[in-house]
Amino acid sequence: MTTLAAGEDLPLGGEIAHADWPEFGWIDDVRPSLADAMAAGRPAALATLFKVEGSAPRGPGAQMLFTAGANGTVAASGYFSGDCIEGDVAHHAAQVLAVGQPRRLHYGMGSPWIDLRLRCGGALHVLLERVLPESPAVQALLRHAAERRSCTWISDGESQETSESAGPLLALTAEPFRIARRYDPPRRLIVSGGDPGALAAARLGAMAQFETILLRPGGPHAPPPFPVAQYVREEPAEALARLKVDRWTAYLGATHEDHHDLGGCLAALRGGAGYVGMIGARSRAPARRAALEAAGASPEELARLQLSPGVPGLGKSPWEVATGIIAEIMQALNPAHERA
Template sequence: MTGTLENADWPTFGWMDDIRPSLAGAMADGRPAVLATLFKVEGSAPRGPGAQMLFTPGSHDSIGASGYFSGDCIEGDVAGHAAQVLADGKPRRLHYGTGSPWIDIRLRCGGALFVMLERIAPGSTGATELLRHARERRPCLWDSDGHSAMVREDAGPLLTFTEEPLRIVRRYDPPRRLIVSGGDPGALAAAQLGAMARFETILVRPQGPEAPPPFPVSQYLRCAPAEALETLGIDRWTAYLGATHEDEHDLGGCLAALRGGAGYTGMIGAKSRAPGRLAVLEALGATPGELARLHLSPGIAGLGKSPWEVATGIMAEIMQALNPASERA
């Protein structure tokens, strides 16, 4: 394997911020992988500590990738080192930018990036546990010195590390999830944007068509939103958007989302309907604290009123709400 990066001319692999789906695919195929973690940043950089890439054997002696660090400054070189790690299993520590031994690799941002590479075997216990926590929607910590890794069910900062010897502890939250109820153009636009943004996207359309939606989603359910949310389970990494325009369904879904502690709960509709909807939810037992977290007529004013414009504003709100405050800087 040469370490030539697949699709380097059109690096769509950089869209995949969560390495776990690619890791699951490699393990299912019985292939090893190399996990690259950005553990320290000095100065300006496109990505912060905790950003990751995953490398797997590709086709025609190349190497496949998920994720990105610098927007095409170092990815090709990291891929070359990853190929070596795949071959010999030895972890590597890489330093790019200011003070780096590779003076021919320039970072446009002018900072310095420090990356650890570690090989993950197909039968890795740590990787198996990492993926299990993701399926069960439980946060965990990946604790690794590059030679061996363990997973602990815990929370904490996104990333901590010690330098000598190098050891990183990286937090993994459950995958971001978007549940959209409805079937009109606005609901479909929101669901498709969510899927394109790599959310685990679930479309709920009560008594909807038996045929699936015309774009990929994680699940398509034809039951009432409240029933769907009860079955799926709600957590703070879940966003719910009610867009059936029928209060029977949207209010039931919102109440279930609020009571379940969803990270974002919204309902599309005219602002003039807000007082009546709030009164109904209050009568159904919603607390003042829950109602304060409800987004009625969600989105960003001024973007426009077409389905894509409204959906773009709503997705921006959802991304901000589900992004931990400590990582918004």
């Protein structure tokens, strides 16, 4: 496998569908798009940013996924540079889809080809590899996601495997070339409640690519008027026991009824949720904390509980409160070494 520079050996076609409005760049986790392609029996081109030099919008481990579209276009998910190189990567992806030969692409600083410039002045190195529906590595990767288990994708572009181990987000071996890219369970947001604030938090969470579950105990049978991964009408504690929680899960109690939200918070804390919050007035916090302590919550669990969630000063409208809470959840669910 040789390293190619921007613009070299481009195939016909390969333009990104809907590139004028690049909503594909909102997608950070390419696994749902990969699952759709594999279920339809279509190969995909997986692009992984494996090395960054200087300044860049994305760090090593960022990914894009390309699948064949109509009229020579490719459907894309994810982004690397904010529209500096995505079109060129799509051209190469079309070739990888067609012939199966992996490619390593070098953009920006240090590349002898200067027809594509990076606004940030750095350098990006991308591995493009074809993945096939029948690949055991792909099937294992998607199975780990469905079962909410971490794993690592190991590839030299031609030989691929999925390992149970979970190391750093991206590990690179230069010679022989190989990448090891960690995948964690999808970030999940569970919101209990049905008032405007709860609905705003659920809707923002879904828009921010969280796997969003809305709980509304005894709520209407009709689902909410916006897409969520699940809508359930159970008690929060019962629903969380069934759904299971983990450190990639955030729970927000927003029914404003303690007999609903306290049980949900206790279940989320005991399950090791990465974020547990409960909306309510600060004056209610001592009584709520005492009730959870009486129910068996440990001091360590209570220390992780947010009883006045969100970012102070944003305002009190539903969207303002929800924006602060979602920002707080994003910080909590991102490992410290990946926030920079």
